[in-house]
Amino acid sequence: MADATGGTQLQAHIEIRDLTMAYGSFVIQRDLSFNVNHGDIFVIMGGSGCGKSTLLKHMLGLISPRIGDILYSGISFTRAGDSEKEAMRQRWGITYQSGGLFSAMTLAENVTLPLQLYTRYNSAEIVEIVAYKLALVGLAGYQNYYPAEISGGMRKRAALARAIALDPEILFFDEPSAGLDPISSRLLDELIVQLKESIGATVVMVTHELPSIFDIATNSVYLDNITRTMIGYGNPVDLRDHSDQAVVRQFLTRSAATANEDSP
Amino acid sequence: MDTQAPAFQLLGDNHGESSLVLSGDWVQGHGSGNFDALQSELLLRHPAKLMADGSSLGDWDSILMAFLLQCHNLCREEGIAFEARDMPEGVAQLLAVATAVETHQPPVESRGSLLASINPVHLLHKVSGNLQESLGFLGEVTIALSRLLAGKANTRFSDFKEFCYQAGPDAFAIISLISVLVGMILAYLGAVQLQQFGAEVYVADLVVIGMLREMGVLMTAIVMAGRTGAAYAAQLGTMQTNEEIDAITTMGISPIEFLVLPRMLALIVVMPLLVIYADLLGIVGGGIVAGGMGISPVQYITQSEGALSFTHVAVGLLKSLVFAILIAIAGCRSSINSGRSSAAVGQAATEAVVTAIVYLIVADAAINIIFQQVGI
Ligand SMILES: Nc1ncnc2c1ncn2[C@@H]1O[C@H](COP(=O)(O)OP(=O)(O)OP(=O)(O)O)[C@@H](O)[C@H]1O
Ligand SMILES: [Mg+2]
Numbered sequence: 001m002a003d004a005t006g007g008t009q010l011q012a013h014i015e016i017r018d019l020t021m022a023y024g025s026f027v028i029q030r031d032l033s034f035n036v037n038h039g040d041i042f043v044i045m046g047g048s049g050c051g052k053s054t055l056l057k058h059m060l061g062l063i064s065p066r067i068g069d070i071l072y073s074g075i076s077f078t079r080a081g082d083s084e085k086e087a088m089r090q091r092w093g094i095t096y097q098s099g100g101l102f103s104a105m106t107l108a109e110n111v112t113l114p115l116q117l118y119t120r121y122n123s124a125e126i127v128e129i130v131a132y133k134l135a136l137v138g139l140a141g142y143q144n145y146y147p148a149e150i151s152g153g154m155r156k157r158a159a160l161a162r163a164i165a166l167d168p169e170i171l172f173f174d175e176p177s178a179g180l181d182p183i184s185s186r187l188l189d190e191l192i193v194q195l196k197e198s199i200g201a202t203v204v205m206v207t208h209e210l211p212s213i214f215d216i217a218t219n220s221v222y223l224d225n226i227t228r229t230m231i232g233y234g235n236p237v238d239l240r241d242h243s244d245q246a247v248v249r250q251f252l253t254r255s256a257a258t259a260n261e262d263s264p
Numbered sequence: 265m266d267t268q269a270p271a272f273q274l275l276g277d278n279h280g281e282s283s284l285v286l287s288g289d290w291v292q293g294h295g296s297g298n299f300d301a302l303q304s305e306l307l308l309r310h311p312a313k314l315m316a317d318g319s320s321l322g323d324w325d326s327i328l329m330a331f332l333l334q335c336h337n338l339c340r341e342e343g344i345a346f347e348a349r350d351m352p353e354g355v356a357q358l359l360a361v362a363t364a365v366e367t368h369q370p371p372v373e374s375r376g377s378l379l380a381s382i383n384p385v386h387l388l389h390k391v392s393g394n395l396q397e398s399l400g401f402l403g404e405v406t407i408a409l410s411r412l413l414a415g416k417a418n419t420r421f422s423d424f425k426e427f428c429y430q431a432g433p434d435a436f437a438i439i440s441l442i443s444v445l446v447g448m449i450l451a452y453l454g455a456v457q458l459q460q461f462g463a464e465v466y467v468a469d470l471v472v473i474g475m476l477r478e479m480g481v482l483m484t485a486i487v488m489a490g491r492t493g494a495a496y497a498a499q500l501g502t503m504q505t506n507e508e509i510d511a512i513t514t515m516g517i518s519p520i521e522f523l524v525l526p527r528m529l530a531l532i533v534v535m536p537l538l539v540i541y542a543d544l545l546g547i548v549g550g551g552i553v554a555g556g557m558g559i560s561p562v563q564y565i566t567q568s569e570g571a572l573s574f575t576h577v578a579v580g581l582l583k584s585l586v587f588a589i590l591i592a593i594a595g596c597r598s599s600i601n602s603g604r605s606s607a608a609v610g611q612a613a614t615e616a617v618v619t620a621i622v623y624l625i626v627a628d629a630a631i632n633i634i635f636q637q638v639g640i
Contacts, residue, residue: 096507
């Protein structure tokens with residue numbers, strides 16, 4: 001990873017070009033252009049309902065862009081064929097805002113599924129790997145629990161275990177720490193950073209949590225609710241101190257003040 | 265303290281400025297100001313500015329705020345400046361908070377009035393759209409099925425077994441009850457007519473042919489549409505809400521192979537078995553009524569045997585396969601494309617049952633006509 005001589009390192013890992021997203025005639029965001037570099041922890045920020053989850057779904061190819069394109073290592077995802085898409089997706093790990101764990105399967109089965117599909121491990125090896133992945137997120141021994149039988153925070157971590165099953169190159173998280181207490185949320189942040197560093201992945205994450213943003217993000221984009229486009233792009237600390245948009249500075253400072261008041 | 269009903273007065277039109285004087289107690293249980301009256305009067309005068317004056321207000325609660333918010337929104341729509349003055353402490357602040365974020369204007373979609381929903385053109389359009397989607401869905405299922413046969417599909421056998429169990433043995437009780445009763449109804453209906461000709465013994469023929477070709481399979485299919493079809497719709501709809509279907513898709517698994525195929529195959533396997541079971545019980549039910557009419561069991565059985573033919577059984581089984589596919593398509597299609605709310609799940613389940621029953625009856629009629637034409 002540290003080898004910067006390779007040409008691929010100069011190329012952005014993910015490139016968003018002139019993206020306009022809409023549901024029917026309702027335009028959510030327009031003219032989004034930004035790059036996510038290799039090894040970034042890239043945060044998508046913005047007020048509730050501004051289209052963060054929607055942007056993530058576009059990046060995942062679950063929704064097609066109205067206008068514009070999304071490129072992975074220089075290859076257009078929107079124009080890729082089905083088999084190319086599948087190959088790209090195998091290198092991603094994803095957690096969803098509402099969970100996305102298969103509720104009819106145990107945690108072990110959830111983590112097993114991608115391993116069964118895309119690796120050549122035999123079933124005994126898979127059992128060991130599943131135990132290891134669950135242990136990584138602090139859920140050792142919970143193999144046979146169903147998602148409905150564990151707590152909300154544990155579900156978030158279980159989803160993380162499934163996301164890292166294949167040691168992905170890119171991790172996508174939609175609000176990984178929403179709804180967690182400050183300590184668990186901090187632990188989850190640390191876990192994300194550790195996992196990211198150990199597998200050398202790029203992370204794209206949607207979050208409102210200012211502590212997370214300042215602690216771990218290396219780059220970010222701010223989507224505005226009113227003008228329906230991006231009005232901030234850069235390192236969050238720089239944005240907080242130097243953004244020419246008052247809304248962005250407010251988002252990053254005012255809520256920071258309240259967040260500090262909230263914590264003991 | 266006496267309370268007074270809420271009231272308002274629209275005063276003065278000096279320099280295009282009207283003032284709205286609010287009085288009385290705007291609290292729960294005393295009604296509210298008549299906003300419609302204010303609206304029509306305001307539209308008539310159309311001042312440049314509306315000043316809401318709260319100096320003579322009594323008590324107030326949310327009902328006042330709701331009224332003021334309506335005024336505010338109306339004024340903004342009409343381009344009238346709105347100002348609230350001399351309001352009790354808190355009102356101005358709450359109003360500022362309530363109006364801070366502009367009202368969301370959902371994109372206009374022709375939601376369809378009641379009249380439009382019974383408009384035949386509109387209805388035809390909807391039905392054809394539904395049919396088109398179902399055909400497309402059937403195409404996708406066929407592709408998935410061919411992948412399954414080639415051994416390339418991501419379909420889990422354990423899911424299939426589980427669905428077979430849910431669709432089959434779990435449905436025995438209700439199928440038993442309904443088929444015995446339907447057999448009795450058929451027998452009763454026939455006996456009353458046949459008695460006039462002294463041909464009661466042919467009740468057995470009527471029951472056997474009626475159950476095998478028509479009632480056994482149709483009643484089973486309707487029970488399955490309500491039981492299993494709706495369950496499928498609810499399961500898949502919940503998965504959509506929970507982003508499970510997104511997770512499956514991004515894992516590179518086709519939701520059709522992973523979710524729809526095991527359900528559909530379970531129905532295809534279970535339906536014919538249930539139909540045979542229903543047929544048998546129906547014939548038993550018919551026998552009970554026949555016994556009551558003085559036909560001896562031996563007579564009934566011999567007569568039934570005479571009526572029993574391979575063709576009748578085959579027709580029933582063929583129908584059961586078609587119906588199984590239709591129920592699965594109606595159940596899965598409506599929900600895999602559903603919205604992402606709990607209301608959408610309910611809607612998908614309703615749509616699944618309604619569509620399935622329509623498909624069943626239409627398909628049954630079509631199959632009967634074809635068989636009649638070719639003389640089966
Ligand atoms: N399936 C859909 N159909 C139509 N509109 C949708 C759909 N999903 C989301 N929207 C609309 O798109 C907008 C953005 O939604 P999105 O879920 O992306 O917001 P978000 O930024 O993730 O918000 P939050 O922080 O609350 O999760 C919202 O106004 C929402 O009403
Ligand atoms: Mg979201």
